Amino acid sequence: MERTNDSILTEFVLVGLSAHPKLQTVFFVLVLWTYLMILLGNGVIISVIIYDSHLHIPMYFFLCNLSFLDICYTSSSVPLILDSFLTVRKRVSFSxxxxxxxxxxxxxTTECMLLGVMALDRYVAICYPLRYPVIMSKGAYMLMAAWSWVSGFVDSVVQTSLTMQLPFCANNVINHFVCEILAILKLACAxxxxxxxxxxxxxxxxxVIPLLVISLSYIFIVAAILRIPSTEGKLKAFSICSAHLTVVIIFYGTIFFMYAKPKSKESVGTDNQDITEALISLFYGVMTPMLNPLIYSLRNKDVKAAVKNMLGRKNVSDGL
Structure with a gap:
């Protein structure tokens, strides 16, 4: 372990899948391809929403935020993940x-909050359609999005500051692909x-609170949908919410496994358990952002129509 004369930790070592070199090559190709799909898919979603004025409503404003968030989220970790697959023991400075x-x-954290406000938006749209433009005014939905981002960064400042104050004196080897907070806490010697x-x-x-908000919102949404007399109306209302609900299930299903019960230093598992957790973390950190644009585009007629319209006009202008 690299330390300076005053015993301050200067770097960590990421192990990742170094014990499985053949898997490293497979995962490098898989993660690289997935990252490119994330950039492409979410980039298309953002471009379409900005381009098509018909999509300038709260629902798609939040979706644009989610797509931008997914690009930032993966860009903060995927380069380090890819580098760790190419290096036997990837060294990363403490800072x-x-x-x-x-x-x-x-x-x-921001994504948790953003999924919560997206559920509130769907609740107002389904349960109070006539009052929707007034309740979800431009000032209201922009404030909701800003609160999601600010709360995410404030929470991260608190958790990171507490982690940086810990002494690391026995081990600096992280059984993970990235500098994940739970994996780092296991190394503290205090x-x-x-x-x-x-x-x-x-x-x-x-x-938990955003999940409760989402759950309560969908309880009221389902109750409102069941009161719709026509089958066509029920299907249309359900289609509005199904994409968001699918994303919520995938995101929370994996992240709860990792963060619902933070482990103490004494409850450290085996290396195999650590690698299993790392692979699950890799799933929600890489696969979920790739699935989001697919889920929203495949299940949303407005987005599909906007994509076709944008591509159609681009082809016409190219022809001219």
């Missing part, structure tokens, strides 16, 4: 590790009770 951890944690309490509080505020 670099903290910056990457800060950005990834901030984006994950009591991490404050960190665990802080993580629990963070989970309650930024993970």
């Amino acid at each position: 670099g590790c903290m910056v990457q951890m800060f950005l990834s944690f901030a984006m994950a 009591d991490i009770s404050i960190n665990v309490i802080s993580m629990v509080g963070s989970n309650l505020i930024f993970l």
Whole structure:
């Protein structure tokens, strides 16, 4: 372990899949392809929403934020992941590790909050359609989006600051692809009770509360849909919410496994367990952002029509 004369940790070592060199090559190709699809898919969503004035409504404003968030989220970690697949033992400076951890944690928290406000938007649209333009005014939905981003970064500042104050004196090898906060906490050679309490509080505020908001919103949404007399009306209302609900299930299903119960230093598992958690973390950190644009574009007629319209006009202008 590299340390300076005053015993301050200067770097971490990312192990990743170094014990499985053949898997490293496979995962490098897979993650690289997935990252390119994330940039392409979310980039198209953002371009279409900005381009088509018919999509300048709160629902698509939040979707544009989600797509931009997914690009930032993956860009904060995927380059380091790819580099770790090419290097047997990837060395990362302490400051670099903290910056990457800060950005990834901030984006994950922001996505939890953003999915919550998107559920509220769908609730108002389905349950109060006539009052929707007034309730979800431009000032209101922009404030909701801004609150999601600010709360994510504030929470990350708190968690990162607490982590940076910990001493790391016995081991600097992280059994992960990136500088993930739970993997780093396992390396601390001091009591991490404050960190665990802080993580629990963070989970309650930024993970559980948004999930409760989403759950309650969809309870009222389902009740409202069931009161719609026509089958066509029910299907149309359900299609408006189905994409968001699918994204919520995928995102929360994986992230709850990792963060719902932060482990203490004494409950550290085996290396195989650490790698399993790392692979699950890789799934929600890379696969979910790739699936989001597919889910929203394939299940949304407005987005598909806007894409065709944009491509059609581009072809016409190219022909001219």
